[in-house]
Amino acid sequence: MKKSVFFGALTVAGVAAGVAAAGTLDDVKARGKLNCGVTTGLVGFAAPDANGEWNGFDVAVCRAVAAAVLGDASAVEFVPTTGKTRFTALASGEIDMLARNTTWTFSRDVDLKFTFVGVNYYDGQGFMVPKELGVSSAKDLDGATVCIQTGTTTELNLADFFRSNNINYEPVPIETNAEAQQQYLAGACDVYTTDASGLAATRATFEAPGDHVLLPEIISKEPLGPLVRHGDNEWGDVVRWTLNALITAEELGVTSANIADMASAAGGNPEINRLLGTEGTLGEMLGLSADWAKNAIAVSGNYGEIFEKNIGESTPIGLARGLNAQWTDGGLIYSPPFR
Amino acid sequence: MSTITDPPQGSFRLSMLLNDTRYRGYTFQFIALVLLIGAMGYLMSNLFSNLAAQGLNISYQFLDEPAGYGIAQTMVEYTSQSSHLQAAWVGILNTLLVAFLACVTATILGVTAGVLRLSKNWLVAKLMSAYVEAFRNVPVLIWILVINTIVITMPSPRAYRGETPDTEMLFGLIAYTNRGVYIPAPTFGPGSMVVVLVFLASILGIFMYRRYAIKQLYDHGRDLPTFLPSLALFFIPTLLAYFIMGRPIGVDVPALQGFNFQGGTQIGRPLIALWLALSIYTGAFIAENVRAGIQAVSKGQTEAAASLGLRPNRVMNLVVLPQALRVIIPPLISQFLNITKNSSLAIAVGYEDITATLGGITLNQTGRAIECILLLMLFYLTISLLISAVMNVYNNSVSLKER
Amino acid sequence: MSDTHAHSVAYVRETQLPQQPPPSTAAGPVKWTKDNLFSNIPYTILTLAAIYCIYLILSGFLPWALNGVWNTSNIRECREVLEGATGGCFSVLTERWNQLVFGTGYERSQYWRPTLAFALLFVAAAPVLFQKLPKGMLAFTAIYPFLAFYLIWGGTIYTPILAMVGFVVGYVVYSRLVAGSFAAGFFGGLAAAVVTWWLGGIVVSAITPDETFLAAVPSRDMGGFMLNMILGVVCVSLSLPIGIALALGRQSNMPIIKWICVIFIEFIRGVPLITLLFVANVILAFFFPPGTNFDLILRVIIMITMFSAAYIAEVIRGGLAALPRGQYEAADSLGLDYAQAMRLIILPQALKISIPGIVNVAVGLFKDTTLVSVISMFDLVGMIRGPILASTDWNGVYWELWAFAITLFFVVCYGISQYSQWLERQLATDHR
Structure with missing residues (x-):
């Protein structure tokens, strides 16, 4: 009884504070913390370690935004969300941004009223099967039992793929990656399907990864990226350009090792200067400090470093850059210029 | 439980709404109703202003649209194109x-x-x-x-699977796997209707016989055996009909085909x-x-x-x-x-x-x-x-x- | 007489024979076994079946439990140590102990806070649970919620102090006004408390230092078994007064109030808790003014409290209905008004009858707190299904984690239900 009344009083105070502030950027600054929606646990993308510290590819984006806005990479409140709750959490303002490998689709952008600020990982839905089945193409999967990790566009892609190839399947929807893996390994399903990055990450944790193969078919485009609410363009710009800053930093060779040197004084490359705030007023235009991008990049390095550290070939997950290489290296990662 | 009734005290005054137990109930109910309606209205207005602010609406249109996902166990017709x-x-x-x-x-x-x-x-x-x-x-x-x-x-x-499988089907009929249990399902050929009808009639017969036995027991004190006649009624007529009609009802035994067992009931x-x-x-x-x-x-x-x-x-x-x-x-x-x-x-x-x-x-x-x-x-x-x-x-x- | 006897018979035994022990088949373990296990054929079959069941369970369980590994840092090391032998990787429990129990919110050096709060819970609950303890301990029970709040959430100490001051002010006003009428006292006290909190809230936010003695822990990061405990304890204690009010409302002879209560209770009891949690998680935010944002944990507490209040209301309604009609009439005939009659005569008896039912609801509710894992909160079950099983280190360790969860819940719930049975026996004595 007591605590509730007391909480009620806090709520009243919260209402007062909430009405006073306007944009998300001001909210975040006033709060001194960024509320960032992540998954409940997907190795490499977002998961708390044994000490409760969140780590991963998506987490790094959250931390970069927090560093850009607040100058403190640890000023992030990570809000675990499920596929069911993520959109309402964002729409209702519980979180300021969502970085939860969410696919950019038409209806999410237009109907659900969200703004995808960019793509931080180009993915596609793939299949994993045990080698002993001798399956070499997804088109051979007629009548197979398929474990699907629910909560993203996987169910729809799967249904479309099997329908367009006129073959049958038996879906087993599963909530978490760990449970899907358990069932797949026990042979309760023949095939496990989710984003190809997730499959690689899952296979990496198997006792005998060599006994399983990823089928060549990638049946969907899954551009994953952070998103914010429609209508708050100022905040959308902050998140978009923080992501772009990470990408540009890789392109221009700015790394966590050399950033302190480069930012100490204006150098020879004007774009680096503009990016790091030694020249021009880009930070001010965003409503941030001049060294916003420097702070963001200093947290865990540029896009390439973040990739390598969390999901790259040196990690157990071992993903190759592939589509996610810089455009200069034949990939799709491309940032508009800082000008 | 306010059953004490004060003696009438002349004409109605406004203060009696609070102090008089005859009227106080109305006051409380009125307050409760106003509070309830107020709270509801407040929540609803918040809901609609929130939805409007985000450009969303309440609509059940989506129920008619194709669902787009598959469901494994369905008792009615369903494809991923259903609504x-x-x-x-x-x-x-x-x-x-x-x-x-x-x-x-x-x-x-x-x-x-x-x-x-x-x-x-x-x-x-x-x-x-x-x-x-x-x-x-x-x-x-x-x-x-x-x-x-x-x-x-x-x-x-x-x-x-294989020449010497690790597991065999139960009695050669039932397959138990971690994807489900597959049991034989009956297949109905022509003339099976008769067998089914005979079966239903014999079930009815069992009930009627039992009722008759109880009546005999109560009215005449005769304790008729019930178990064996019931058993006989259950099996004999149906089996007779089954063979007379030329064994119209078959059994669809599940068999391993492709990735899964096919046939039977899963x-x-x-x-x-x-x-x-x-x-x-x-x-x-x-x-x-x-x-x-x-x-x-x-x-x-x-x-x-x-x-x-x-x-x-x-x-x-x-x-x-x-x-x-x-x-x-x-x-x-x-x-x-x-x-x-x-x-x-x-x-x-x-x-x-x-x-x-x-x-x-x-x-x-x-x-x-x-x-x-x-x-x-x-x-x-x-x-x-x-x-x-x-x-x-x-x-x-x-x-x-x-x- | 004795002489003739002595002469007519050759030998008379004059001392009693020492008692023989009963034959071995009619005494001791053999007789017990025969009577209790093998008295007839069906019993013998049942006994053998039971023995076989126990053998199956133990033969699976014992090697796994006894041969367990307790000190490796991930599943691969554990498998190496086991070398293919049967055995549990219990090292997941030692390695992830803090996450399983406390969640991710606390620094390593801060775990004493929830531990202390947990230990003090017993001290605070003792005088409520055991009537024989000195009444003075109830003072600590009254302080406990604020103390526990401070220990668990941390932050500035002014917040719990302010909350406490609000209650004191409210109580003072209540005790001044209650002589006039209960309603005046209750609402006057409530108003006074709210005013105090409102004014105090402004002061507190002004004087709060940036660095506090106990670091503030966001409730988002609360997790593990601690979250189950917090939700269970808070929601049960909150739902008691609400449940009483609902039960009284449902018995009321004011039709509007009665119907409001009936609809509320039946609605809540008609839907699964999980849908209410979806509401808390997904749509509750839409019903508050734009920009309002309160903790998920708080929203969940509201929903679970409403849920258990409806169930407790039904239990208490049963208690009210079981009271003899004469008690109500006696109270009326003494000239007590409604509030007095309820407070002094009806509720004390009705609540006493309802205690076993309330404890049942409480146990059920505590178990249901695991459902918050479905809405992405990291309670014990959520922690297992989420971060731990998802990590590369412990991917594939199921039995050990579930055995741990089962043990924790069993100990707490079995303890509560044993207490309830003990209490029932205590209370039953004066009825017979």
């Missing part, structure tokens, strides 16, 4: 199916465990106590997940896991109810029945259980309701009930959270009210008629 409404309907039927199955097995399990717990066999009684306490004191979600993990350790269809693994978990969990509660019900029948009843010369199983069937039922039925109803409500945890094992289709994938894909959850609550509310209404009628019919 979300059809997906919800599939979910509703699946919820009802698992709830019904679990209610039946939980009752059987609970009554057995409850009776055995009172047994004089020390070991069995203790074992049943351990079962009841273990399942009552641990959350159902954990049991669902654990039993699912156990079910997954059954052999996979791959174990049936009971999917998610259904089995959820069904088992709900039955075993709720069975523990029902066992407690049954034990309490039996203990509530006074010992004098048993002794009186025994002194009439009734044998122990007759004492149980004719004297104790009918009286105990009156105590057992009401909590049993609420256990059935609990099963229905707990079946909403189906998504934990991948069973596609209404919470998993309408409240899960549909919600997920359309983003229509408010509409989906509203419909979901409405469904459970209807089911709960229906079950309690039906059971209350039954409850009234067996309740003690006091004169």
Whole structure:
């Protein structure tokens, strides 16, 4: 009884504070913390370690935004969300941004009223099967039992793929990656399907990864990226350009090792200067400090470093850059210029 | 309970609305109503202003659109091109199916465990106590997940493959895998209608014979044998018809084809896991109810029945259980309701009930959270009210008629 | 007489024979075994079946439990140590102990806070649970919620102090006004408390230092078994007064109030808790003014409290209905008004009858707190299904984690239900 009344009083105070502030950027600054929606646990993308510290590819984006806005990479409140709750959490303002490998689709952008600020990982839905089945193409999967990790566009892609190839399947929807893996390994399903990055990450944790193969078919485009609410363009710009800053930093060779040197004084490359705030007023235009991008990049390095550290070939997950290489290296990662 | 009535004090004054017990009730009710309407209005206006601010709306249009996802276990026609409404309907039927199955097995399990717990066999009684306490004191979600993990350790269809398979089908008819249990299904050829009709008629015959036997017993004191004639009635006419019609009913035995067993009837693994978990969990509660019900029948009843010369199983069937039922039925109803409500945890094992289709994938894909959850609550509310209404009628019919 | 006897018979035994022990088949363990296990054929079959069951369970369980590994840092090391032998990787429990129990919110050096709060819970609950303890301990029970709040959430100490001051002010006002009428006292006290909190809230936010003695822990990061405990304890204690009010409302002879209560209770009891949690998680935010944002944990507490209040209301209604009509009439005939009659005569008796039912609801509710894992909160079950099983280190360790969860819940729930049975026996004495 007591605590509730007391909480009620806090709520009243919260209402007062909430009405006073306007944009998300001001909210975040006033709060001194960024509320960032992540998954409940997907190795490499977002998961708390044994000490409760969140780590991963998506987490790094959250931390970069927090560093850009607040100058403190640890000023992030990570809000675990499920596929069911993520959109309402964002729409209702519980979180300021969502970085939860969410696919950019038409209806999410237009109907659900969200703004995808960019793509931080180009993915596609793939299949994993045990080698002993001798399956070499997804088109051979007629009548197979398929474990699907629910909560993203996987169910729809799967249904479309099997329908367009006129073959049958038996879906087993599963909530978490760990449970899907358990069932797949026990042979309760023949095939496990989710984003190809997730499959690689899952296979990496198997006792005998060599006994399983990823089928060549990638049946969907899954551009994953952070998103914010429609209508708050100022905040959308902050998140978009923080992501772009990470990408540009890789392109221009700015790394966590050399950033302190480069930012100490204006150098020879004007774009680096503009990016790091030694020249021009880009930070001010965003409503941030001049060294916003420097702070963001200093947290865990540029896009390439973040990739390598969390999901790259040196990690157990071992993903190759592939589509996610810089455009200069034949990939799709491309940032508009800082000008 | 304000039954004190003050003597009338002349004409009505405004202060009497607060001080006079005759009118105070109206004041309170009025205040409560105003507060309620005010709160509702406040919440609703917030809802609509929030929705408007985000450019969203409340609309049930999405129910007509194609769902786009597949469902493994469906009792009605369903493809990924069916509408979300059809997906919800599939979910509703699946919820009802698992709830019904679990209610039946939980009752059987609970009554057995409850009776055995009172047994004089020390070991069995203790074992049943351990079962009841273990399942009552641990959350159902954990049991669902654990039993699912156990079910997954059954052999996979791959174990049936090869020259010397690791596992063989039970009697060559039933395949049990961690994807489900495959049992032979009857196939009906021409003329099978006759066999089915004969079978139904012989069932009717058994009932009529039993009624006749009881009538004979009561009217003339003749104790006719019932068991053997019933058995004969059950088998002989149907078998005769079956062979006379040239064996029209065949059996479709499941066989391994491709990735899975094909043919026969499949009971999917998610259904089995959820069904088992709900039955075993709720069975523990029902066992407690049954034990309490039996203990509530006074010992004098048993002794009186025994002194009439009734044998122990007759004492149980004719004297104790009918009286105990009156105590057992009401909590049993609420256990059935609990099963229905707990079946909403189906998504934990991948069973596609209404919470998993309408409240899960549909919600997920359309983003229509408010509409989906509203419909979901409405469904459970209807089911709960229906079950309690039906059971209350039954409850009234067996309740003690006091004169 | 004795002489003749002595002469007519050759030998008379004059001392009693020492008692022989009963034959071995009719005494001791053999007789017990025969009577209790093998008295007839069906019993023998049952006994053998039971023994076989126990053998199956133990033969699976014992090697796994006894041969367990307790000190490796991930599943691969554990498998190496086991070398294919049967055995549990219990090292997941030691390695992830803090996450399983406390969640991710606390620094390593801060775990004493929730531990202390947990230990003090017993001290605070003792005088409520055991009537024989000195009444003075109830003072600590009254302080406990604020103390526990401070220990668990941390932050500035002014917040719990302010909350406490609000209650004191409210109580003072209540005790001044209650002589006039209960309603005036209750609402006056409530108003006074709210005013105090409102004014105090402004002061507190002004004087709060940036660095506090106990670091503030966001409730988002609360997790593990601690979250189950918090939700269970808070929601049960909150739902008691609400449940009483609802039960009284349902018995009331004011039709509007009665129907509001009936609809509320039946609605809540008709839907599964999980849908209410979806509401808390997904749509509750839409019903508050734009920009309002309160903790998920708080929203969940509201929903679970409403849920258990409806169930407790039904239990208490049963208690009210079981009271003899004469008690109500006696109270009326003494000239007590409604509030007095309820407070002094009806509720004390009705609540006493309802205690076993309330404890049942409480146990059920505590178990149901695991459902919050479905809405992405990291309670014990959520922690297992989420971060731990998802990590590369412990991917594939199921039985050990579930055994741990089962043990924790069993100990707590079995303890509560044993207490309830003990209490029932205590209370039953004065009725017979």
